Amino acid sequence: MAELPRRADIVVVGAGIVGCSIAAELSRVGITDVVVCDQGPLPVTGGSTSHAPGLVFQTNPSKTMCELAQRSVARYTELGAFLGVGGIEVAASPERHQELKRRHGLATSWGLESELLTPEQVAERIPLLDPSRIHAGYHVPSDGVARGVDACAALARESRARFVGETAVTGIDVAGGRVRAVETSAGRIETDLIVVAAGIWGPLVGRMAGIQVPLYPVEHQLVWTTPVVELAGEEDDVVRHPILRHQDSCMYFRQRGERYGVGSYQHRPLLVDPDEIPSHADAPVMPTMLTFTPEDFEPAWRDAVALLPPLGQTEPAEAMNAMFSFTPDGNPLLGETEVAGLWLAEAVWVTHGPGVGWAVAEWIATGSPPLDLRECDVNRFEAHVSTPAYVRARAATAYDEVYDIIHPLQPMEEPRPIRVSPFYARQQELDAVFLEANGWERPHWYEANASLVEGEPEGRDPWASRYWSPIVAAEALATRERGGLFDMTSLKRAEVTGPGALGFLQRLTTNELDRQPGYVTYALMLDERGGILSDVTVARLGETRFQLGLNGPRDVAYLRRQAPPDVHVADTTGGTCCIGLWGPLARDVLQPLTHDDVSHEGFGFFRARELFVREVPVTTLRLSYVGELGWELYAPAEFGRRLWDTLWEPAQEHGLVAAGRGAFNAMRLEKGYRSWGTDMWSEHDPYEAGLGFAVRPDKGDFVGREALGGRGEPSRRLVPLTLDRVVMGKEPVWANGEPVGFTTSADWAHSLGTGIAYAWLPAELAGEGQAVEVEYFHERYPASVAPDPPFDPEMKRMRR
Ligand SMILES: Cc1cc2nc3c(=O)[nH]c(=O)nc-3n(C[C@H](O)[C@H](O)[C@H](O)COP(=O)(O)OP(=O)(O)OC[C@H]3O[C@@H](n4cnc5c(N)ncnc54)[C@H](O)[C@@H]3O)c2cc1C
Numbered sequence: 001m002a003e004l005p006r007r008a009d010i011v012v013v014g015a016g017i018v019g020c021s022i023a024a025e026l027s028r029v030g031i032t033d034v035v036v037c038d039q040g041p042l043p044v045t046g047g048s049t050s051h052a053p054g055l056v057f058q059t060n061p062s063k064t065m066c067e068l069a070q071r072s073v074a075r076y077t078e079l080g081a082f083l084g085v086g087g088i089e090v091a092a093s094p095e096r097h098q099e100l101k102r103r104h105g106l107a108t109s110w111g112l113e114s115e116l117l118t119p120e121q122v123a124e125r126i127p128l129l130d131p132s133r134i135h136a137g138y139h140v141p142s143d144g145v146a147r148g149v150d151a152c153a154a155l156a157r158e159s160r161a162r163f164v165g166e167t168a169v170t171g172i173d174v175a176g177g178r179v180r181a182v183e184t185s186a187g188r189i190e191t192d193l194i195v196v197a198a199g200i201w202g203p204l205v206g207r208m209a210g211i212q213v214p215l216y217p218v219e220h221q222l223v224w225t226t227p228v229v230e231l232a233g234e235e236d237d238v239v240r241h242p243i244l245r246h247q248d249s250c251m252y253f254r255q256r257g258e259r260y261g262v263g264s265y266q267h268r269p270l271l272v273d274p275d276e277i278p279s280h281a282d283a284p285v286m287p288t289m290l291t292f293t294p295e296d297f298e299p300a301w302r303d304a305v306a307l308l309p310p311l312g313q314t315e316p317a318e319a320m321n322a323m324f325s326f327t328p329d330g331n332p333l334l335g336e337t338e339v340a341g342l343w344l345a346e347a348v349w350v351t352h353g354p355g356v357g358w359a360v361a362e363w364i365a366t367g368s369p370p371l372d373l374r375e376c377d378v379n380r381f382e383a384h385v386s387t388p389a390y391v392r393a394r395a396a397t398a399y400d401e402v403y404d405i406i407h408p409l410q411p412m413e414e415p416r417p418i419r420v421s422p423f424y425a426r427q428q429e430l431d432a433v434f435l436e437a438n439g440w441e442r443p444h445w446y447e448a449n450a451s452l453v454e455g456e457p458e459g460r461d462p463w464a465s466r467y468w469s470p471i472v473a474a475e476a477l478a479t480r481e482r483g484g485l486f487d488m489t490s491l492k493r494a495e496v497t498g499p500g501a502l503g504f505l506q507r508l509t510t511n512e513l514d515r516q517p518g519y520v521t522y523a524l525m526l527d528e529r530g531g532i533l534s535d536v537t538v539a540r541l542g543e544t545r546f547q548l549g550l551n552g553p554r555d556v557a558y559l560r561r562q563a564p565p566d567v568h569v570a571d572t573t574g575g576t577c578c579i580g581l582w583g584p585l586a587r588d589v590l591q592p593l594t595h596d597d598v599s600h601e602g603f604g605f606f607r608a609r610e611l612f613v614r615e616v617p618v619t620t621l622r623l624s625y626v627g628e629l630g631w632e633l634y635a636p637a638e639f640g641r642r643l644w645d646t647l648w649e650p651a652q653e654h655g656l657v658a659a660g661r662g663a664f665n666a667m668r669l670e671k672g673y674r675s676w677g678t679d680m681w682s683e684h685d686p687y688e689a690g691l692g693f694a695v696r697p698d699k700g701d702f703v704g705r706e707a708l709g710g711r712g713e714p715s716r717r718l719v720p721l722t723l724d725r726v727v728m729g730k731e732p733v734w735a736n737g738e739p740v741g742f743t744t745s746a747d748w749a750h751s752l753g754t755g756i757a758y759a760w761l762p763a764e765l766a767g768e769g770q771a772v773e774v775e776y777f778h779e780r781y782p783a784s785v786a787p788d789p790p791f792d793p794e795m796k797r798m799r800r
Pocket of ligand 1: 014016046048052054200202347348349580
């Protein structure tokens with residue numbers, strides 16, 4: 001057994017593609033006192049990397065995931081472990097053909113070169129393929145095959161870390177909320193920082209430190225055929241054909257010399273309890289490889305032969321059910337957990353391994369990730385997501401849906417409902433159509449408002465009409481004309497209290513918060529590079545008491561990690577509820593229900609007050625994300641039903657409607673209100689995002705201030721575009737025949753009668769009136785840069 005050092009700066013658990021990449025990148029940034037432990041032999045450890053066929057398809061709806069893949073390709077190439085044969089996805093149905101056009105648009109948005117092919121062009125590149133079976137192909141020339149094990153060996157050679165095989169981590173010593181040491185089968189190593197890169201064993205290693213790692217091992221079928229006659233004579237490691245995806249049959253293919261590898265996601269999800277993963281001693285071949293179940297593969301094999309007829313002359317030679325990880329949203333789990341010093345780098349594909357290694361190592365070294373990781377951050381999930389029951393259910397669905405055509409608004413089907421607001425029963429009575437977000441059931445529109453619909457919807461094709469109804473438009477217009485009641489309960493919020501609360505929030509945010517209790521301030525939280533970590537609405541309710549409107553659990557985790565001992569951060573979301581009472585008649589509804597003066601003079605814009613709405617205690621903020629007169633009314637959850645009922649009767653008398661998220665989103669867009677995570681994220685600074693008004697460099701020091709200091713005029717800007725149709729976001733924007741940017745949020749601006757989309761553009765193309773084109777399903781449509789905000793620029797509607 002290997003000799004272990006007694007102490008190390010960092011211990012990495014796992015020497016698969018992720019652990020090896022992290023170790024090599026840590027060396028690159030000068031962190032060399034690192035031990036990498038693997039329970040299996042090196043370099044073929046028996047983990048998922050040991051038998052992955054290594055297909056690297058880089059296209060991804062997530063910009064971050066696409067960039068991690070692109071960086072991985074560059075790194076594999078540098079290591080001599082990449083075969084850049086290109087990747088082709090084929091469409092066997094008209095719907096998939098449309099989807100390929102959409103993927104081509106995504107790739108263009110993210111700067112990945114791609115093209116659409118005719119069936120014949122696909123067959124020229126993959127001569128085994130029958131072109132009569134397909135409608136089209138989508139080709140990324142820089143996709144290819146990564147040799148995972150070769151890459152691991154090369155990374156280990158390059159790294160200055162110490163690699164120890166056949167050494168299992170058996171325990172993690174945590175004291176005072178911090179990591180202190182790891183126990184291994186070869187002894188104890190004192191350390192302050194552990195990176196868990198243990199693949200499907202992640203939940204077992206996490207448990208050693210008392211944390212739930214939300215991933216589940218799932219079996220996946222892979223078959224290597226006997227030699228294909230048409231490939232006779234090819235050397236064993238030669239790959240000439242592009243890698244191939246046949247998503248309509250949930251399959252992928254790659255050449256290896258004379259043979260073909262055929263992978264299938266077609267079978268029922270085969271979930272494996274982490275406690276049932278076999279040990280090296282018990283596993284027939286290796287721990288991640290289970291016995292092949294031919295009956296699950298049969299239908300897929302028929303589909304494989306139909307698409308690639310020469311495979312009909314072959315038989316499965318090697319066949320496996322092998323395991324890898326699925327998470328509730330399909331993305332990796334990266335970053336520091338609630339146990340200080342315990343980092344995760346889990347649920348990462350070979351496709352993203354070296355990119356993730358780079359990101360995690362830089363993050364450890366500098367304190368901030370080098371690219372935006374909001375979609376991968378381990379702290380992005382609400383509490384229910386990490387429960388074994390939920391992870392298991394979602395992993396099964398994620399496996400099923402891995403190659404499905406997913407609409408951007410498509411909610412998960414199961415398990416639901418998980419979280420409901422106190423208004424849920426009332427919303428059901430109004431025939432609300434619910435979509436799901438972070439476990440919350442959120443009404444998108446109310447069928448009870450169907451009689452308000454006038455005229456035909458404008459600018460929507462069938463794709464943009466999914467998860468939408470003309471009632472959305474009616475609710476938006478009714479809110480502008482009279483008013484609406486919006487359930488805003490799912491907004492993340494926290495209370496920050498204590499003697500140090502003001503100083504703490506001043507340090508973490510960009511705007512001046514040292515104002516009288518009763519003031520509300522919109523501010524940003526930045527990272528050290530000046531990138532936008534989140535936007536936050538801060539209501540000062542007392543000298544040492546603040547209510548914060550946030551964007552998700554990640555913000556709460558960040559605040560808690562940063563808080564000094566005299567500051568307390570409480571997540572108050574679940575214990576409270578919120579109604580947005582917005583519209584020209586909002587005051588007529590509210591005033592008779594309270595003794596407080598809610599006139600413009602008595603209760604000014606961006607002010608907060610604790611008052612009673614009849615017998616309900618309410619924290620009231622005079623602001624509106626839809627751009628109307630009104631208030632956000634927060635109450636303890638047990639009063640929620642009473643609050644709704646109290647408002648509902650006078651609301652109806654004044655012609656207000658219950659309005660859903662559909663109306664909300666369209667209205668906030670036409671009002672120019674950005675949504676963090678969709679319109680801007682940590683890649684962007686406040687000035688580029690049009691949020692410079694929320695930055696007060698003269699207020700004193702705050703995180704990110706120094707980085708912003710030296711910046712000149714932005715080279716890119718987030719601006720609104722108007723066009724004659726509804727697009728969905730993430731579409732490429734063209735100017736002068738070149739792709740120059742991409743859209744973020746998009747909808748129909750009902751009050752302006754035009755399609756609207758926010759877009760990131762080079763500053764020189766972001767001037768008002770600039771003509772551009774938006775690509776949507778491979779067609780380009782004229783658009784132009786609109787005034788910002790497009791609706792009510794003088795803010796007359798809110799300040800009255
Ligand atoms: C059949 C199959 C086909 C696939 N095809 C592709 C593909 O084409 N493209 C793609 O991108 N991805 C593919 N994948 C997924 C990919 O293989 C994995 O996501 C990736 O290899 C995971 O890398 P990793 O380093 O996180 O995990 P692993 O390679 O599993 O490494 C984790 C390591 O941690 C070690 N470990 C665990 N617990 C302990 C402990 N307590 N102490 C010490 N060591 C421990 C294990 O021994 C293991 O070596 C495929 C997976 C399978 C199974």
